Amino acid sequence: MVKYQAVRGTKDILPAEALHFQKLESTARSLFGRFGFDEIRTPTFETVDLFQRSLGETTDVVQKEMYVFEDRGGRKLSLRPEGTAGVVRAFIEHHLSQNAPVCKLFYIGQMFRAERPQAGRYREFWQIGGEYFGNASPVADAEVLLFLHTLYNRLGLIEARLKINSLGDANCRPQYIQALQEFLKTVQNPPLCEDCLRRIDKNPLRALDCKIDGPRIEKDVPQINTYWCEPCRKHFDTVRHLLDKAGAKYEVSPRLVRGLDYYTRTVFEVTTTLLGAQDALAAGGRYDRLVKELGGPDVPAIGFALGSERTIEALKVAHADQPARKEPDALRFFVAALGETAIPTAFQVLALLRTSPELAAKKVLVEGGFFDKKLGGQLTIAARMGSTHCVILGDDEVQKGDITLKDLRTSKQESLKQKDLLSHLLSLATPA
């Protein structure tokens, strides 16, 4: 027999792990609400061209990591390696800039990158991201950064470090690029890796975050902050000032560039020392030209995305990983049937309790439905499910309209009228 396994670089998120995702996602969702972001869900695949145009032809993501395929109509498509390109496409396609002065969107979903799998690096992974359109002011940068700062604090990951930098703009970046190219051409012993050499002319910034060359040229490489034009410097200083005012801690990291081409001015990363090599929990930046470059209006934007798996892993290492718990204090009722003829009524009771909005409001869980087993077997299942009470319907009782309620914690039993069951259970679920 063939043994099927999850494909390399992908993984199943089993129920216990899913609780961690739920906790992270619900914390993020509620904070997005506070920061005025609305949810958007975009397709998991788009045209290859969209990603090439937005992320940049010479980036690692586009050159090496996209899952590209042709559909039956011969269209060249790719699973999304990140969320920004699709959100920008949707923003333009649905004319969202016309609805309000600004537009803030968040998304939670899977991304796909054909990277070499290792701890914290997957081929399918989850991102939670936010994109803020229509505000060129440094206040928007500070807001997005404050969101990340607050989120990691709320999650309890105080170790998370926020690093910020500015990549300048179309006015000052070309001078920096030229200086960088000149520097890169002088690197010897050993020379730059093939990728960096190939990209010197088209995209020299990539050398700074190249896994091979980045660390060894770090010390001598020209720094971008000495090339910023006055408006870029002012923008960056204001972002810093606003963050200081809001009490958000950050570090200025002059060598921080990003692996995607769409950024201008502010870029940032949230890193941790808890995870080893894959230390980036979240990242993002401003991309003022992208909407226009993709055929939309001239709308500035800034955004970020966090990696859910890495964030959860860091929370576990930091012991700050209290997942959303399955209501440990709520009562759990279990419905059992004793005898063949009791089954329809037992099912009716199970349906009544399960669909009762009053019990749902009290977070009471209702299980059962193993009616073809002996009563002992049903009670064993009830115990394994952590049930607190068992509602037992026997053939005779059903005839008389009675029901037995057993408290599985004390083994005490009582007999009730079927019609009183719901109100009795509700009274049990209501603390005295």
Ligand code: HAM
């Ligand atoms: P990114 O830096 O490519 O940015 O990814 C953001 C985060 O996704 C990373 O910091 C990391 O936590 C997680 N991540 C990336 N690749 C993997 C992987 N193979 N396995 C597990 N986690 C991973 C973006 O994607 C941009 N779209 C962010 C953005 C939004 N910029 C502006 N708006």
